[in-house]
Amino acid sequence: MIRDITIGQYYPEYSKIHKLDPRLKIVVTLVYIVSLFLVKDFIGYAIVFASIGLVVAMSKVPIRFILRGLKPIFLIIAFTFTLNMLMTKGTILWSWGFVRITEEGLYNAVFMALRLIFLIIGSSLLTLTTKPIKLTDGIESLLKPFKKMGLPVHELAMMMTIALRFIPTLLEETDKIMKAQQARGADFETGGLIKRAKAMIPLLIPLFVGAFRIAQDLAMAMEARCYHGGEGRTKLNALKFRGRDAAAIIFVVIYLSAVVAERIFV
Amino acid sequence: MSIKAENLTHIYNKGLAYETKAVDDVSFTAEDGEFIGIIGHTGSGKSTLIQHLNGILKPESGRIFIDDIEITSKNVKMTQIRKRVGLVFQYPEYQLFEETVLRDISFGPKNLGLSDDEVVERAMEAMRLVGLDFETYAERSPFELSGGQKRRAAIAGVIAMRPDVLILDEPTAGLDPKAHEDILNMIRSVKERAGGIVVLVSHNMGDIAEMTDRVLVMDGGKLVRDGAPAEIFADEEFLKGIGLGVPPAARMANVLAAGGLASDRSVLTLGDLTDFLANRLGGAGGGADDETPEVSR
Amino acid sequence: MNLRKNVRFWVQAAVIGGVYAALTMALAPISYGPMQVRVSEALTVLPYFTPAAVPGLFVGCFVANTISFYGVPDMIFGSLATLAGAFLSYKLRKRAWLVPLPPILVNGVVIGAMLYFIYGVEPSLLADMAWVALGECLACYALGYPLLRYLKRHERIFRLTED
Numbered sequence: 001m002i003r004d005i006t007i008g009q010y011y012p013e014y015s016k017i018h019k020l021d022p023r024l025k026i027v028v029t030l031v032y033i034v035s036l037f038l039v040k041d042f043i044g045y046a047i048v049f050a051s052i053g054l055v056v057a058m059s060k061v062p063i064r065f066i067l068r069g070l071k072p073i074f075l076i077i078a079f080t081f082t083l084n085m086l087m088t089k090g091t092i093l094w095s096w097g098f099v100r101i102t103e104e105g106l107y108n109a110v111f112m113a114l115r116l117i118f119l120i121i122g123s124s125l126l127t128l129t130t131k132p133i134k135l136t137d138g139i140e141s142l143l144k145p146f147k148k149m150g151l152p153v154h155e156l157a158m159m160m161t162i163a164l165r166f167i168p169t170l171l172e173e174t175d176k177i178m179k180a181q182q183a184r185g186a187d188f189e190t191g192g193l194i195k196r197a198k199a200m201i202p203l204l205i206p207l208f209v210g211a212f213r214i215a216q217d218l219a220m221a222m223e224a225r226c227y228h229g230g231e232g233r234t235k236l237n238a239l240k241f242r243g244r245d246a247a248a249i250i251f252v253v254i255y256l257s258a259v260v261a262e263r264i265f266v
Numbered sequence: 267m268s269i270k271a272e273n274l275t276h277i278y279n280k281g282l283a284y285e286t287k288a289v290d291d292v293s294f295t296a297e298d299g300e301f302i303g304i305i306g307h308t309g310s311g312k313s314t315l316i317q318h319l320n321g322i323l324k325p326e327s328g329r330i331f332i333d334d335i336e337i338t339s340k341n342v343k344m345t346q347i348r349k350r351v352g353l354v355f356q357y358p359e360y361q362l363f364e365e366t367v368l369r370d371i372s373f374g375p376k377n378l379g380l381s382d383d384e385v386v387e388r389a390m391e392a393m394r395l396v397g398l399d400f401e402t403y404a405e406r407s408p409f410e411l412s413g414g415q416k417r418r419a420a421i422a423g424v425i426a427m428r429p430d431v432l433i434l435d436e437p438t439a440g441l442d443p444k445a446h447e448d449i450l451n452m453i454r455s456v457k458e459r460a461g462g463i464v465v466l467v468s469h470n471m472g473d474i475a476e477m478t479d480r481v482l483v484m485d486g487g488k489l490v491r492d493g494a495p496a497e498i499f500a501d502e503e504f505l506k507g508i509g510l511g512v513p514p515a516a517r518m519a520n521v522l523a524a525g526g527l528a529s530d531r532s533v534l535t536l537g538d539l540t541d542f543l544a545n546r547l548g549g550a551g552g553g554a555d556d557e558t559p560e561v562s563r
Numbered sequence: 564m565n566l567r568k569n570v571r572f573w574v575q576a577a578v579i580g581g582v583y584a585a586l587t588m589a590l591a592p593i594s595y596g597p598m599q600v601r602v603s604e605a606l607t608v609l610p611y612f613t614p615a616a617v618p619g620l621f622v623g624c625f626v627a628n629t630i631s632f633y634g635v636p637d638m639i640f641g642s643l644a645t646l647a648g649a650f651l652s653y654k655l656r657k658r659a660w661l662v663p664l665p666p667i668l669v670n671g672v673v674i675g676a677m678l679y680f681i682y683g684v685e686p687s688l689l690a691d692m693a694w695v696a697l698g699e700c701l702a703c704y705a706l707g708y709p710l711l712r713y714l715k716r717h718e719r720i721f722r723l724t725e726d
Contacts (some may be wrong), residue, residue, distance in 0.1 A: 119635075119636075122634075123635040123636075124687070126635065152618075155573050158577070160577075162576050163578070163581040163626050164626060166581040167585045170582055171585050171589055174589050176355065177361060179355065179371075180355045180361040181361060182322055182725045183320055183348065183355070184373055185345065185373075185378055193601070196680060202361075203365050204605070204710060205400075205717065206360055210360055214299070218574050227570060252645065407716075
């Protein structure tokens with residue numbers, strides 16, 4: 001039930017990938033995703049596969065976790081695959097009545113599906129190997145330059161931290177409220193969309209009241225400890241670049257060159 | 267009107283590394299009119315157990331019968347259960363959500379499918395039972411009430427469903443002494459006027475001693491003791507061993523006994539204690555008398 | 564600048580984000596995937612009550628998406644779309660019935676485009692946009708609007724500046 005949901009996808013391990021600086025991982029993931037759109041054909045994907053395969057192996061995350069990330073979007077993959085296969089015009093490979101499968105269609109379908117799969121694997125790797133708190137630190141650090149433009153970077157990071165901290169608490173509250181209302185005969189499971197929507201009110205109102213109570217207590221606690229905003233604030237665990245981060249950068253540069261080379265020369 | 271639990275077992279996180287037996291082979295029967303207390307250290311399975319009694323949780327194995335209806339069977343309708351067993355969670359005021367007290371209390375009866383007239387009638391009755399004056403409070407917002415009043419309103423919301431079995435999980439948690447006393451009195455009067463079975467889960471041994479006539483002791487998911495309060499609280503060593511205590515009055519009596527006053531295992535409540543002391547001190551004025559005083563309960 | 568008010572503002576925003584993320588996770592099966600009927604999208608009416616909901620929903624959406632299996636693009640574009648929608652909702656707060664509208668439009672356009680260009684969901688850009696907008700519409704008007712009406716009667720819980 002709700003109890004069993006673990007926060008985020010973080011898979012605890014002591015791999016080199018886990019220990020990389022989160023800023024690096026965020027940027028690399030973005031670069032990786034962009035690179036997927038640079039790939040022109042299957043040779044490029046071979047490069048991608050080899051590289052991401054290496055990273056997955058180094059991360060020591062069991063394959064089944066990586067594949068689990070694909071499960072929910074399996075529908076999308078199947079959807080995309082089917083539509084691409086059936087709708088592209090070209091040399092017909094096989095037909096049956098209205099259904100027409102073309103060579104180009106099949107090619108496209110596989111290509112797009114692979115891109116999607118690689119994209120999700122890459123994204124999953126980021127969240128599997130980075131604790132949400134570290135992710136927050138990384139984002140805060142990367143966005144620091146924008147502070148001058150008026151972006152409330154510190155506050156955003158603090159919000160993320162607080163939200164992350166309270167999600168388990170709020171999930172418990174949700175569970176408790178659901179049970180209490182169910183004890184009074186509320187039904188959250190059956191009924192059409194509108195009926196279920198209305199059934200949410202006895203859940204949402206107490207949840208809000210509870211959440212704002214938490215907010216009030218927290219704000220008071222912070223003030224009581226002289227919290228005064230982000231100016232001059234230091235961190236307990238500051239992010240630092242290490243040797244392995246440099247090695248990672250080199251790896252990424254090689255990877256990117258290979259992909260670009262594939263695009264231009266093949 | 268009876269409840270019967272047969273070999274109830276509930277496993278959390280089944281199949282995972284951290285699987286736990288929250289309720290382990292628990293069986294008991296309760297008859298109409300009983301006032302049952304359930305005690306146990308945190309994590310002993312009390313909350314899990316009571317959530318089975320009104321169908322919120324389904325056991326891994328075992329059965330529960332309310333009268334002759336097996337509520338653990340697949341075919342039972344939830345409304346059948348909710349009609350009969352009412353469960354008031356800890357800090358129930360956090361479940362209030364409606365615009366007015368009346369509407370909130372009516373939520374339960376409405377979900378039972380009763381007519382509008384019947385719903386209002388039940389709400390009025392419930393408010394009377396919990397001591398909230400209808401004229402004053404019916405149209406107020408529940409969020410305007412004081413902590414104690416909110417709690418009564420929440421309890422009224424469950425009572426309005428006229429359950430045959432009323433289960434209360436720590437109904438006095440977080441209340442100041444006066445409100446604490448008021449709620450206990452309220453529960454007593456509800457039981458007197460509405461009848462049925464009342465189950466009280468509590469950490470407060472004094473309350474359990476005052477209110478209940480039968481105590482179930484939970485430890486590590488198992489039901490380890492089942493008997494009258496006097497029996498249960500007589501074994502202070504055992505209770506201490508499983509992380510529980512005895513009522514303050516009993517502890518006091520034990521301390522006095524250790525100091526020379528003849529012990530009396532039937533001292534459980536403050537009333538008992540005062541009688542006991544009055545008897546002991548009013549006569550020969552202390553000393554190792556052999557006669558055991560009469561203690562009225 | 565009244566610092567006390569400031570802290571409370573951001574904390575309130577954070578908690579709103581937390582509720583959004585928690586609800587999205589709790590009702591997980593329907594929250595993700597092509598049929599994005601996120602019950603938590605009903606919370607997009609919150610800017611009606613407090614400006615703290617604008618950054619709050621942004622962060623909540625972001626955090627919810629880090630749990631999602633939809634990947635990094637959703638984290639970026641989904642959150643930005645939520646931010647833009649929430650901001651516009653706040654601007655439109657004088658008319659209650661208009662408040663749920665901006666998220667529907669913004670999410671429809673942005674997420675639809677994201678689905679088409681990045682995730683390659685056929686058959687067409689417009690179909691994707693319409694599909695997302697439909698899901699949003701359900702959550703925002705069917706759920707969000709009644710929620711707004713209900714919360715209006717409990718407006719006081721949004722005022723954290725009182726002691």
